Amino acid sequence: YAVSHLPGAIRITPGMNARSFLKRFGTQASGKRVIFYCSVGVRSSQMAERVQVALKAGGATSVANLSGGIFRWNNEKRRLSNASGQTDWVHPYNTRWGRLVVRQDKIRNRAGRN
Numbered sequence: 001y002a003v004s005h006l007p008g009a010i011r012i013t014p015g016m017n018a019r020s021f022l023k024r025f026g027t028q029a030s031g032k033r034v035i036f037y038c039s040v041g042v043r044s045s046q047m048a049e050r051v052q053v054a055l056k057a058g059g060a061t062s063v064a065n066l067s068g069g070i071f072r073w074n075n076e077k078r079r080l081s082n083a084s085g086q087t088d089w090v091h092p093y094n095t096r097w098g099r100l101v102v103r104q105d106k107i108r109n110r111a112g113r114n
Contacts, residue, residue, distance in 0.1 A: 003091040003108045004080040006037065006066075006073065014043045018051040022058060030059030037066035037073070039093040040100060044069065075102040 001011040010028070012021065034055055036044035045065040052063040066073065074080060074090040081087060089108040092098025101107055 002082065003110065004070070004074075004082050004087050004089050006070070007079060007081045009037075009081075012047075014038065014047060016047070018054045021047075021051050022054050026055070026058045029055050032060060033062045033064070034060045035064050035066055037069050039069045039091075039097055040071055041065055041067055041069040071097075071100045074106065075100075077103075 001009070005011070010025065012025070016024075034048075036048040038044040038047075048063055048065045055063050068075075070080070070090060074088075077088075079086060080090065082089070088103075088106045090101055090103075090106055091109065092101055092107045098104075098107055
């Protein structure tokens with residue numbers, strides 16, 4: 001998240017259960033479309049599935065997973081942000097998963113460093 005994230009994204013703990021998620025973020029989701037994402041879309045799809053019913057019951061208009069995650073978003077040269085503003089950098093998660101990042105010159109392991 002510190003290296004880059006989708007504009008307007010809120011960082012959450014990946015293993016968070018539905019109850020904890022709603023307690024912390026439920027009121028922010030009311031009337032909104034909620035989209036989960038992670039590096040490639042596996043963990044975020046599991047999270048979306050865990051909280052979907054509860055979010056919709058709490059007023060979210062829809063709940064979805066970003067197919068391909070932030071890696072696909074970055075590969076398609078879509079806009080990313082960090083604390084300094086717009087960025088092209090993406091965190092590779094680890095070496096194995098980082099191979100899915102097409103623009104290898106845009107990989108950054110930590111905020112402010114390559």
